[in-house]
Amino acid sequence: MFASRTPQDTNPASEPTAHGQTTSPSPPRTHSYSPRLTTAQHIGSSSRPQPADAPFTHWRDAEAWLDAAGGELADVVGYAVALGEADYACWIAEALVDYFVRQGRYHESQTALEIALAQVDEATDQRMAPALRNCLGYTAVHQRRYTQARTHLTKALDLSRRRTEPWEEARARTGLGALDLSVGEGERAVTHLIAGVDLAKRLRNDWVASMALVILGLTHY
Numbered sequence: 001m002f003a004s005r006t007p008q009d010t011n012p013a014s015e016p017t018a019h020g021q022t023t024s025p026s027p028p029r030t031h032s033y034s035p036r037l038t039t040a041q042h043i044g045s046s047s048r049p050q051p052a053d054a055p056f057t058h059w060r061d062a063e064a065w066l067d068a069a070g071g072e073l074a075d076v077v078g079y080a081v082a083l084g085e086a087d088y089a090c091w092i093a094e095a096l097v098d099y100f101v102r103q104g105r106y107h108e109s110q111t112a113l114e115i116a117l118a119q120v121d122e123a124t125d126q127r128m129a130p131a132l133r134n135c136l137g138y139t140a141v142h143q144r145r146y147t148q149a150r151t152h153l154t155k156a157l158d159l160s161r162r163r164t165e166p167w168e169e170a171r172a173r174t175g176l177g178a179l180d181l182s183v184g185e186g187e188r189a190v191t192h193l194i195a196g197v198d199l200a201k202r203l204r205n206d207w208v209a210s211m212a213l214v215i216l217g218l219t220h221y
Contacts, residue, residue: 074112086122130159130168
């Protein structure tokens with residue numbers, strides 16, 4: 001999960017894929033770190049309808065089903081929009097992010113999220129406005145599109161505060177901390193991460209708290 005990067009936005013297709021650690025303090029280099037802050041955080045989230053019976057007995061079964069769907073997954077979000085199901089479009093887009101990012105399918109993640117975000121004002125789940133932007137920021141950090149990531153995460157932080165969505169505020173703080181670490185802004189990273197840890201602990205959100213603590217530790221590495 002480590003890679004030496006410069007603070008500028010870069011094209012991931014043109015960058016080396018080998019990962020390594022930087023040990024020399026001069027010239028200054030940075031660590032790019034992107035924890036998974038999406039699907040796993042929302043297990044048990046009350047804003048989504050919970051199925052009465054799980055369709056899969058194991059997460060590997062679910063992943064195999066997703067693999068079989070291939071390149072059609074992002075289209076499912078579009079189908080939900082076409083049917084007037086804005087909430088489902090948003091929930092599906094959010095739920096697919098971790099799967100897409102883990103496979104390096106960043107463009108599909110971005111596409112699904114942007115389709116859903118265009119309908120977010122029609123959704124009844126008010127959490128979706130900051131949540132989708134958090135996911136877009138998360139995806140953009142993986143793409144090393146740092147300017148866009150900051151725009152999305154800053155908007156997510158603002159919306160989560162104004163709409164009193166502390167869960168999303170904790171995610172936004174942690175995402176901004178990861179972004180700041182990636183571009184070598186250690187002090188800003190620490191500020192965001194400490195706030196994210198404190199809020200996540202108050203919410204008893206162990207996943208976000210643990211991710212924020214991992215990144216906080218890396219700021220001192």
